[in-house]
Amino acid sequence: MDRELGNPGALMTSLLRLGPADAGEMLTLQRAAYVTEAQAHGTLELPPLLETLEQAKGALGDPACFAWGIREAGRLVASVRIVVDGDAGLVGRLVVAPDRQGHGLGGSLLLAAEAAMPPSVTVFRLFTGERSFGPLRMYPKLGYVETRRTPELHYQVVHFEKPRVRPEDPVR
Numbered sequence: 275m276d277r278e279l280g281n282p283g284a285l286m287t288s289l290l291r292l293g294p295a296d297a298g299e300m301l302t303l304q305r306a307a308y309v310t311e312a313q314a315h316g317t318l319e320l321p322p323l324l325e326t327l328e329q330a331k332g333a334l335g336d337p338a339c340f341a342w343g344i345r346e347a348g349r350l351v352a353s354v355r356i357v358v359d360g361d362a363g364l365v366g367r368l369v370v371a372p373d374r375q376g377h378g379l380g381g382s383l384l385l386a387a388e389a390a391m392p393p394s395v396t397v398f399r400l401f402t403g404e405r406s407f408g409p410l411r412m413y414p415k416l417g418y419v420e421t422r423r424t425p426e427l428h429y430q431v432v433h434f435e436k437p438r439v440r441p442e443d444p445v446r
């Protein structure tokens with residue numbers, strides 16, 4: 275796929291809603307993608323690496339959880355979850371297969387997933403680790419603003435927020 279960062283429309287046709295039947299594949303992808311984050315933070319005790327298959331199935335079956343993915347020739351190469359919590363969409367577990375990173379999939383998937391969320395969601399929130407240099411560079415490019423840092427074991431968690439902007443909203 276061509277690099278389409280900032281152009282979620284190009285991805286909307288290939289955006290898939292994932293469910294419990296996709297949990298095994300999603301977990302395999304998630305574990306492969308998060309190894310670099312574990313190395314960067316010096317710990318394997320990261321929730322995405324500790325998640326069990328049963329927990330993943332439960333998450334993907336939760337009506338509040340919207341899991342989205344991209345398949346290339348049938349293979350799941352990217353996924354993200356957005357959990358609806360009141361008017362907020364809590365973004366988590368954005369992952370791209372290691373051999374497909376750096377081609378615009380992660381950024382495009384997140385923008386397309388945001389656009390596909392129910393209209394009740396008016397703000398998106400997410401967090402990442404202070405040594406996750408790729409995500410720390412990516413989220414501001416996608417409109418996210420850092421709101422605070424909180425301590426976690428021996429590193430800081432960086433929190434981001436982004437108000438939802440719809441095409442019909444007036445330009446400020």
Ligand SMILES: CC(C)(COP(=O)(O)OP(=O)(O)OC[C@H]1O[C@@H](n2cnc3c(N)ncnc32)[C@H](O)[C@@H]1OP(=O)(O)O)[C@@H](O)C(=O)NCCC(=O)NCCS
Pocket residue numbers: 279307308310311367368369370371374375376377378379380381382401402403406407408409411412413415
């Ligand atoms: C983070 C992740 C989802 C990004 O997916 P991706 O498809 O590689 O990202 P994209 O190609 O869409 O990149 C979008 C932007 O993010 C930034 N970025 C992403 N990964 C980067 C990296 N490793 N180094 C530097 N910048 C990076 C860049 O700014 C890039 O835009 P640019 O090339 O125009 O500068 C992917 O690298 C991944 O799965 N990482 C491991 C899991 C993880 O950390 N998930 C996020 C947890 S908060």
